[in-house]
Amino acid sequence: MAPTRRPNDGLLARVNFPLYAVEMLTSRHVLVAGGGGSSKTGVANGFEIYEIYHNGSRFVAEEVIRHETGPSVVMNFAVKNDGRRSFIVAGQEAHCQLYYVNPRVVSMTDGEEAGEKKTTGRTVRLSENGIRRRHNSVNNPSGVEEVKANGVAGDHNDVNANLKRIEFDIKPGDSIQTDFLTNEPIQRVVRISPDGKLMATGGTDGYIRIWSFPKMGKSSEIEAHSKELDDIDFSPDSKHLVSIAKDGQGIVWDVKSQQKLFQLSWNPPDGAKYLFKRCRYAVSEGKQNKSRLFTISNPLGKVGKQRGYLQQWNCEDGRLINCVGIDESLSSMTVRDDGRFIAVGTMFTGSVSIYIAFSLQRVLHIPNAHSMFVTGLVFLPITNQEGPPISSSSEAAVLSISVDNRVCIHSLQYRHTLPAWVAIVLIIVILFLAFMLCSYLGI
Template identity: 65%
Template sequence: MAPTRRPSDGLLARVNFPLYAVDMLTSRHILVAGGGGSSKTGVANGFEIYELYHNGSHFCAEEVLRHETGANVVMNFAVRNNGRRSYLCAGQEAHCQMYHVQPRIECEDEAGDKEGKKPAVERPHENGVRQRGQHSGVENLSNGHTPAESSAATAADILKQFRRLRFDIQAADVVQTDFLSSAEPLQRVVRISGNGRLMATGGTDGRLRIWSFPQMALAAELTAHSKEIDDLDFSPDGNYIVSISKDAQGLVWDLGTGKVRHKLNWQTPEGVKYLYKRCRYGTVEAQKDNYRLYTIANPLGKVGRQRGYLQQWNSATGALNVAVGIDESLASLAVRDDGRFVAVGTMFSGSVSMYIAFNLQRVLHIPHAHSMFVTGLQFLPITNEEGPPISSDTEAAVLSISVDNKVCIHSLQQRRTVPAWMAIVFMIIMIFAVFVFCSYLGI
């Protein structure tokens, strides 16, 4: 059964399998993955790629590729784009499977002639990239609203409308990344460093493994945790990596020495034990060489809607800068590539919230964005080197996925601010008014 699209605000696509991982393949292509596992339930396993665009009023998505992975559910993945092609490293049971994702330009009229079919009816949209009228994935609806009529196109624009970016996925190397002996081994997380030279994996055996990339040769193995590793992230400069685990430890590792640089410690409320759930580094806005660490934490052994925390840490000292309580356990975390915004997804209500990164002030809240817990979040990039970002009228936008099979997007509208020149003029006028008033009173 092909994915479908419903006219509902925030909903981009609905897939016919549970979703566990999301990332941007390019500056305008979404990659999601998941599946139903190896049991014979009829639920597929694999990837979906969608092209994202903005029609002037709403974000819209069109299915580009569906790739099924047989009996192997994809619980986690990492993407590295080197310009000519992308590397996709996917966690499948105890192994990490690398895929080569090769982009290619396809002309619709040529494709139609080869198949003996007429070319699909074309419709221009944002940035000259065309939207097909026929496809097997998402309906041509913009969140339930009819797209605005496009203006007259030039000859060059018309030619562009018949060119489409396609992707070919080919399986490459595979390595075993988890070796738990007492139960079934499982890779829980995989990350690729910002410079593309290292890959890190963690899983149920608690070992942090560092691999050279893209060779996928084991470079270091650290006995990091006594229980399974839940999340990892490389620092933006590539010198450190943070690991969190079900043993309640949050550790920052120096990749140069292989030793712990910091332990993440904080005074928990009422002495309740908390477990870190997710971790992400984020740059400090306009300061590429400076960055912060963000985590989410939930109380251990509590049932129901317990209070989770979003935390910001000083990356140099490992001290907790600020934390905000959220009246629910948290499931997912994302930081925008410029370090300006942070987003969290909840465990029980399926809600999504967005925060200003430097002070953790909430600026957007979408209650019940999903019917079940939010398994993944990803901001639309604004500093992507592989292509221009999507033009829109929003200040920030974050994608969310869930085991409810939905891919959604949540936008923060541009907040109105007073220009600096207007504030200066207002201050001058106020000073002049006070001076006139004082003169009138003879003061």
């Protein structure tokens, strides 16, 4: 049985708008996005950036910056770093909006900083235009975090530390229309290729459009599906692209020729009709030149806690390799950057589970992590090149978001296994004792 949540895992932050998308901006900064839409409900639309660190006993998140996007809700986005700055491409109705994210190191002296203002019980930092930068936390009641010169969170008790931290300036760039359905066009998904040269978008008109990046000049268009797309993803080598849609098809494409390579096909139980919900490529663990493909599927037209499936596919021919059933419909999926773990979120109970990628064995289950369906998941990275990963006692940690406005974290503790030599010794001892017992009984 998979272990359940650690008592001190759970809520990291609460945002005052529904959340639909989440990605890691750097190795220790997470970006979440969403909003209330264009209706005049008073619910904002935009992004929030949080810095995450481990204080020795638990994960803590500190707000860094909030950027509002006016009347346009952010339903999906992708992030790419070029070493100097980050790019965000965000789906806002039928358009894809480019944002430039420029990091800057801010120094503090004796607790003072330009633009800092004192309020009751906390310190709030403001940029030149008055944007709120950082909240206080339970573990940091002053609201001031000490960060070493490289931007990594330092010891809060080290009064001699050089006080520096990373902040971000978000500036909008070009906006392009990516979906052209006659009635209410909407971009449903956007991905940036791992090599950073291409961007792919999909929406309600069923087309995949591939754009150059970061200039976002259209290079090709694929009439991929008869109904709206639900998800797309690039392979780790940027040569292939997988797409799934509400027409029930999962198709792998050659990016260069835009030709269909093969279609994902399986025989669902009891002849039921299933639709793919999410798709993700992952590197094969320890084999950077090979990849694996994962999907989640839900039954069509069924209401209630119907059985969903997590699936692994052969990337050469689209053959189903492994498949595990899950006791309710699934809403989201992510794969860790080293390809070792998969996390899935559920539709009805808001639960989160972590699986071993190669075997699809569940190793952690967090029931009712959210009060509503899980809209997004992302693992804390371990191979990120934009900075050192967050140090903790966890083997893996995944962030989850939902339309319940909450950002949560769930960590898998290191699993204790016996060394091979200990197992061999135990087997020998057990055999010896069995032999002695048999001799004593005269068997």
